Amino acid sequence: xxxxxxxxxxxxxxxxxxxxxxxxxxxxxxxxxxxxxxxxxxxxxxxxxxxxxxxxxxxxxxxxxxxxxxxxxxxxxxxxxxxxxxxxxxxxxxxxxxxxxxxxxxxxxxxxxxxxxxxxxxxxxxxxxxxxxxxxxxxxxxxxxxxxxxxxxxxxxxxxxxxxxxxxxxxxxxxxxxxxxxxxxxxxxxxxxxxxxxxxxxxxxxxxxxxxxxxxxxxxxxxxxxxxxxxxxxxxxxxxxxxxxxxxxxxxxxxxxxxxxxxxxxxxxxxxxxxxx
Numbered sequence: 001x002x003x004x005x006x007x008x009x010x011x012x013x014x015x016x017x018x019x020x021x022x023x024x025x026x027x028x029x030x031x032x033x034x035x036x037x038x039x040x041x042x043x044x045x046x047x048x049x050x051x052x053x054x055x056x057x058x059x060x061x062x063x064x065x066x067x068x069x070x071x072x073x074x075x076x077x078x079x080x081x082x083x084x085x086x087x088x089x090x091x092x093x094x095x096x097x098x099x100x101x102x103x104x105x106x107x108x109x110x111x112x113x114x115x116x117x118x119x120x121x122x123x124x125x126x127x128x129x130x131x132x133x134x135x136x137x138x139x140x141x142x143x144x145x146x147x148x149x150x151x152x153x154x155x156x157x158x159x160x161x162x163x164x165x166x167x168x169x170x171x172x173x174x175x176x177x178x179x180x181x182x183x184x185x186x187x188x189x190x191x192x193x194x195x196x197x198x199x200x201x202x203x204x205x206x207x208x209x210x211x212x213x214x215x216x217x218x219x220x221x222x223x224x225x226x227x228x229x230x231x232x233x234x235x236x237x238x239x240x241x242x243x244x245x246x247x248x249x250x251x252x253x254x255x256x257x258x259x260x261x262x263x264x265x266x267x268x269x270x271x272x273x274x275x276x277x
Contacts, residue, residue: 018106021264022046024099024143025150027131031092032085039082046076046098046107048153049083050120050128054091057084065116072120074157076111094128096150103264109223113214114161121160127153173198174212177205181221185228186248191218226262229255233267234274240267 030038032054040059049058050072058065059082060075067073075081085091100107131149134142177198181189194217195202209217229247232238238246244255260266265273 018110018263019151019154021101021104021107022098022151022154023101023147025131025146025153026097026136027095027128027134027146027150028097029092029094029132031090033090035087035089035091036085037083038085039080041077041081042079044076044078044100044104045081046100046104046111046154047074047081048096048124048128048150048157049073049075050094050124052092052094054089054093055086056091056093057086058082059084067117070119071117072124072157073117074111074114074154076108078108094132096128096131096153098150098154101264106262106264109262110158114158115164115214118157118160118164121156123156124153124160127156170212171208173200173205174209177209177217178213178220181217181224185221185224186246189221189248194221222258223262225249226258229259229267230263230270233259233271243267 180197195205232243241252249255
């Protein structure tokens with residue numbers, strides 16, 4: 001039996017590392033009288049959008065979502081982003097736009113797991129207002145502060161999404177599956193073995209698990225392994241090979257590839273960044 005290290009319950013490790021790659025944010029607001037369109041934007045884009053009044057349909061890489069008054073969305077597009085504001089009514093939106101780093105795989109995974117929209121929270125609105133109050137100055141201090149406020153705004157959205165997941169009832173089989181995964185993260189773990197413990201078929205487990213968590217069981221497993229690996233890089237002096245073994249990876253190369261996919265940097269570089277802070 002491999003040694004088991006507890007997985008931290010802190011929200012921030014994966015999310016904060018992904019968001020830390022954002023270095024520039026712009027804040028603003030727009031009003032569309034009687035409807036209108038913005039876009040398409042033909043480049044990778046990450047935006048927080050809050051509909052203060054009215055409604056908008058957002059087309060993200062060919063997939064549509066409706067955002068209504070009082071709700072906010074975190075939107076990441078790879079190739080196409082377009083906003084269509086409802087005809088016949090006035091729509092006012094507040095937004096925060098982030099410049100994406102060249103490698104943003106971790107951000108893609110992070111945003112894909114979030115709900116399509118959330119009721120705007122008091123902190124979201126306060127952070128948005130603070131960002132807008134900065135204006136559009138080019139001074140270094142203004143740029144740094146705008147980026148910090150933008151990252152905090154994105155983190156608040158993630159926090160509110162996590163709260164909603166924690167507060168809603170979760171299917172018993174999903175709870176059993178999650179417990180099994182977390183208890184056996186260092187061991188070989190298959191969809192069949194998870195489903196047996198959860199007392200459902202693999203097909204049914206995949207469907208309800210994805211509905212409840214936003215991702216299938218095996219993807220959830222590998223996400224936890226990556227988070228645990230990053231934690232051990234940060235908190236221990238163990239070799240990359242030993243950490244890979246303790247996190248259930250086949251070998252150090254597999255671990256290194258997966259860490260780079262999730263966090264945008266290989267293990268040695270990720271550890272160096274942690275230890276320099």
